[in-house]
Amino acid sequence: MGDRPIWEQIGSSFVQHYYQVFDTDRTQLGAIYTGESCLTWEGQQFQGKAAIVEKLSSLPFTKIAHSITAQDHQPTPDSCILSMVVGQLKADDDQVLGFHQTFLLKSYSSAWVCTNEIFRLALHNL
Amino acid sequence: MGDKPIWEQIGSSFVQHYYQLFDTDRSQLGAIYIDASCLTWEGQQFQGKAAIVEKLSSLPFTKIAHSITAQDHQPTPDSCILSMVVGQLKADEDPIMGFHQIFLLKNINDAWVCTNDIFRLALHNFG
DSSP states (O other): OTTSOHHHHHHHHHHHHHHHHHHHHGGGGGGGEEEEEEEEETTEEEESHHHHHHHHHTSSOSOEEEEEEEEEEEEOTTSOEEEEEEEEEEETTSOOEEEEEEEEEEEETTEEEEEEEEEEEOOOOO | OTTSOHHHHHHHHHHHHHHHHHHHHGGGGGGGEEEEEEEEETTEEEESHHHHHHHHHTSSOSOEEEEEEEEEEEEOTTSOEEEEEEEEEEETTSOOEEEEEEEEEEEETTEEEEEEEEEEEEOOOOO
8 A cells, every 4th residue: 555645644554553552452542642632522621641541541431342434634734644533433332323533643753643632422313 | 702712712713604605605615725725525635725616616516504513623733723523414405414524724824724624424324
């Protein structure tokens, strides 16, 4: 897949890594955030790696599995990568739910970190 | 609403303006994009104001109405604003469909422009 744009390679690589860590041990997600990272989870704001990891670790389920339906990646003028993910998830024995999530990635000291993240369940009454 | 963070005021103001313009005359949306803007519409990439406006203007419906269910806004380290919108739309006499859209806004010469725009219909088969 060497002919995919670099931002798509980095974006999809990050997304795959994120959900893999989330689904196996989400307490380990700290490495992808910085002290300035912002998370909005179902409308609630969290700032900084510690607060974000605390929120994700304390989500009330034991088992979680994400499945990605679609993902889009774009380069931004400030050399960041913007990613939008649409998918489904299953927590414990709950019903499958849709979700959408956005990530903004920035390169710091040769590592791509997540500076901004927004998550919402797809609870539309369609 | 003076106590909302500034990025939330700017973000929600932009979002309201965007859908209002989209729903009344989307050929006028050019002013919010620049030549470096990227749009990904249902997985297809468009670059630059002209290509983006051409794509939006050529979408195959006459009437369109968006309704926002939820919107979230955040400031970014490069002083941009990231917005995520979840909503529903109705095109002509088609059934109502859900959609998700994200915008990245940047202040260039005292005006907030959209440098990145990603749109997808919500065609999930929910459990």
